[in-house]
Amino acid sequence: MTEQTTRYQPIAIMASGKGSNLKLILDAVTQGRCPVDVRLVISDKAQAQALEIARSAGVPQVLHINPKAYADRAAFDAACAEEIDAADCRWIVLAGYMRILSASFVRRFRGCIMNIHPAILPAFPGAHAVEDALVYGVKASGCTVHLVDEVLDGGPILAQTTVPVFDDDTPEVLHARIQIEEHKLYPATLARMVRQGFCIEGRRVIWNDE
Numbered sequence: 497m498t499e500q501t502t503r504y505q506p507i508a509i510m511a512s513g514k515g516s517n518l519k520l521i522l523d524a525v526t527q528g529r530c531p532v533d534v535r536l537v538i539s540d541k542a543q544a545q546a547l548e549i550a551r552s553a554g555v556p557q558v559l560h561i562n563p564k565a566y567a568d569r570a571a572f573d574a575a576c577a578e579e580i581d582a583a584d585c586r587w588i589v590l591a592g593y594m595r596i597l598s599a600s601f602v603r604r605f606r607g608c609i610m611n612i613h614p615a616i617l618p619a620f621p622g623a624h625a626v627e628d629a630l631v632y633g634v635k636a637s638g639c640t641v642h643l644v645d646e647v648l649d650g651g652p653i654l655a656q657t658t659v660p661v662f663d664d665d666t667p668e669v670l671h672a673r674i675q676i677e678e679h680k681l682y683p684a685t686l687a688r689m690v691r692q693g694f695c696i697e698g699r700r701v702i703w704n705d706e
């Protein structure tokens with residue numbers, strides 16, 4: 497069971513790419529819509545735009561940690577975990593983080609890692625969700641915010657938003673439509689998590705009364 501009510505909880509964000517979700521979370525924090533304290537941003541990619549976005553926003557600690565400097569996935573994840581613990585972060589928010597987390601990392605932060613995925617889970621897990629949804633021929637897709645466990649894109653679902661899929665959609669067009677919703681859903685869900693809290697019954701996330 498996870499429950500929390502404290503405001504301005506310290507969080508770490510991990511991102512590998514262009515960082516649009518990171519940016520919208522940071523904007524929501526600045527605008528007072530999301531009561532978290534982003535203490536640390538970690539990227540596994542030196543060139544990730546996310547790093548620049550975090551620096552410009554004044555995040556106190558912005559780190560590139562190079563996976564090639566570590567013997568294996570677990571060692572790299574342990575290095576990230578050390579930084580997260582040193583910054584005393586309560587939540588870990590994955591925002592376009594393209595590495596699969598080791599089981600030891602997930603165990604260490606069980607129930608405290610969240611991710612956003614560009615499909616309506618459990619449909620289309622994995623790295624090619626948008627393409628897979630189009631190829632399958634679904635008429636609606638969307639995005640899912642979920643807790644992270646050992647199963648790829650398999651943890652309890654916190655929130656979802658759907659979007660229509662049109663006949664002439666390309667992966668890029670559909671992804672752009674999904675990202676419009678991601679940018680609203682992720683900061684809003686993070687804020688709800690901090691303000692309202694939840695408990696877990698089986699696989700179900702039950703939000704506390706407001």
Ligand code: GRF
Nearest residue numbers: 514515516517592612613614
């Ligand atoms: C998003 O579509 C998210 O669902 C997926 O990776 C993408 C990251 O986009 N996990 P950005 O880097 O936040 O723009």
